[in-house]
Amino acid sequence: MGSIHLNKVSKVFGDLKVIPSLDLEINEGEFVVFVGPSGCGKSTLLRLIAGLEDLSGGTISIDGNDVTNAPPAKRGLAMVFQSYALYPHMSVRKNIAFPLKMAGEDKATIDKKVEDAARVLNLTDYLERKPGQLSGGQRQRVAIGRAIVRQPTAFLFDEPLSNLDAALRVTMRLEISELHHELGTTMIYVTHDQVEAMTMADKIVVLNRGNIEQVGSPMELYNHPRNLFVAGFIGSPKMNFVEGKDAQAFGAPTIGIRPEHLSYSSSEGAWKGKVGVAEHLGSDTFCHVHTENSGTMTLRVSGEAGLKHGDTIYLTPEESRIHRFDDKGLAIA
Ligand SMILES: Nc1ncnc2c1ncn2[C@@H]1O[C@H](COP(=O)(O)OP(=O)(O)OP(=O)(O)O)[C@@H](O)[C@H]1O
Numbered sequence: 001m002g003s004i005h006l007n008k009v010s011k012v013f014g015d016l017k018v019i020p021s022l023d024l025e026i027n028e029g030e031f032v033v034f035v036g037p038s039g040c041g042k043s044t045l046l047r048l049i050a051g052l053e054d055l056s057g058g059t060i061s062i063d064g065n066d067v068t069n070a071p072p073a074k075r076g077l078a079m080v081f082q083s084y085a086l087y088p089h090m091s092v093r094k095n096i097a098f099p100l101k102m103a104g105e106d107k108a109t110i111d112k113k114v115e116d117a118a119r120v121l122n123l124t125d126y127l128e129r130k131p132g133q134l135s136g137g138q139r140q141r142v143a144i145g146r147a148i149v150r151q152p153t154a155f156l157f158d159e160p161l162s163n164l165d166a167a168l169r170v171t172m173r174l175e176i177s178e179l180h181h182e183l184g185t186t187m188i189y190v191t192h193d194q195v196e197a198m199t200m201a202d203k204i205v206v207l208n209r210g211n212i213e214q215v216g217s218p219m220e221l222y223n224h225p226r227n228l229f230v231a232g233f234i235g236s237p238k239m240n241f242v243e244g245k246d247a248q249a250f251g252a253p254t255i256g257i258r259p260e261h262l263s264y265s266s267s268e269g270a271w272k273g274k275v276g277v278a279e280h281l282g283s284d285t286f287c288h289v290h291t292e293n294s295g296t297m298t299l300r301v302s303g304e305a306g307l308k309h310g311d312t313i314y315l316t317p318e319e320s321r322i323h324r325f326d327d328k329g330l331a332i333a
């Protein structure tokens with residue numbers, strides 16, 4: 001249950017081709033993340049799957065059944081939005097129970113399902129409160145609870161954590177991953193945050209202007225980005241790119257090297273530069289090194305490394321970790 005197949009799906013708004021033509025296979029029980037820059041069509045794609053938008057072309061099937069023209073309620077999916085969309089005048093209990101009540105389930109069944117969901121989401125103590133008396137994270141858990149009780153074939157999340165502060169985002173990220181392990185239900189999760197994509201996904205779909213740039217596991221995308229777009233999008237801090245003579249020395253028009261795959265020395269190396277800003281995170285330090293010929297490069301060193309602003313150093317890429325790209329920006333195998 002919960003396999004979703006998109007076949008040549010397209011979407012046009014007026015003159016704007018938001019999704020030209022897209023094929024995608026989502027397997028039963030998978031945690032799939034759609035990631036990409038703002039406006040690339042992530043929400044549109046999710047809404048097409050949910051049935052909240054009509055397709056301009058192509059087909060969608062769920063568990064082998066064509067649902068292209070099925071209304072949202074008939075697709076068995078549950079969607080969770082960034083803006084919680086809770087009823088402010090109803091208690092947490094009533095908010096979670098709402099879809100069950102609409103479906104005409106009896107009170108005993110509703111109570112049991114609501115209490116089960118509340119337990120999974122640590123909301124048991126809050127069932128009688130109103131949404132206004134909850135924190136942002138708790139409100140988002142209520143919205144997730146309302147999705148859980150419907151026992152959907154798949155959950156669709158659209159940037160559910162972007163209204164939360166950084167610390168709470170990390171906690172909720174773990175909770176949603178935990179929930180996925182517990183329920184085993186297919187989840188599609190939209191975000192523009194590549195860290196969320198890397199940490200949560202079984203499978204990441206990198207979108208750019210409505211096209212899929214690459215599909216793969218987090219480590220596949222990290223180790224083998226297909227092109228410059230994916231290379232620059234996945235990984236934090238970003239991959240460094242070198243062009244021209246300095247890249248040709250390594251056998252390609254453009255090379256990429258991640259900050260964690262550069263080493264430094266005070267006496268020799270491939271690229272000479274001066275340390276600019278050093279960002280101390282405690283565990284790691286990110287040094288922005290202004291090189292003589294290859295622009296500014298980011299170097300990741302341990303928090304204990306004593307590099308400071310103004311130091312002259314030489315950077316050397318780890319040979320086996322160099323990514324080579326042709327003049328069209330495609331990875332050279
Ligand atoms: N109803 C609509 N009518 C016209 N254009 C739309 C409509 N909905 C979305 N668009 C356009 O489609 C493109 C994709 O929008 P979408 O909301 O899917 O992007 P997104 O990847 O979710 O972006 P974000 O990260 O900012 O949420 C945008 O250019 C947007 O302006």
Ligand SMILES: [Mg+2]
Pocket residue numbers: 042043044
């Ligand atoms: Mg969006």
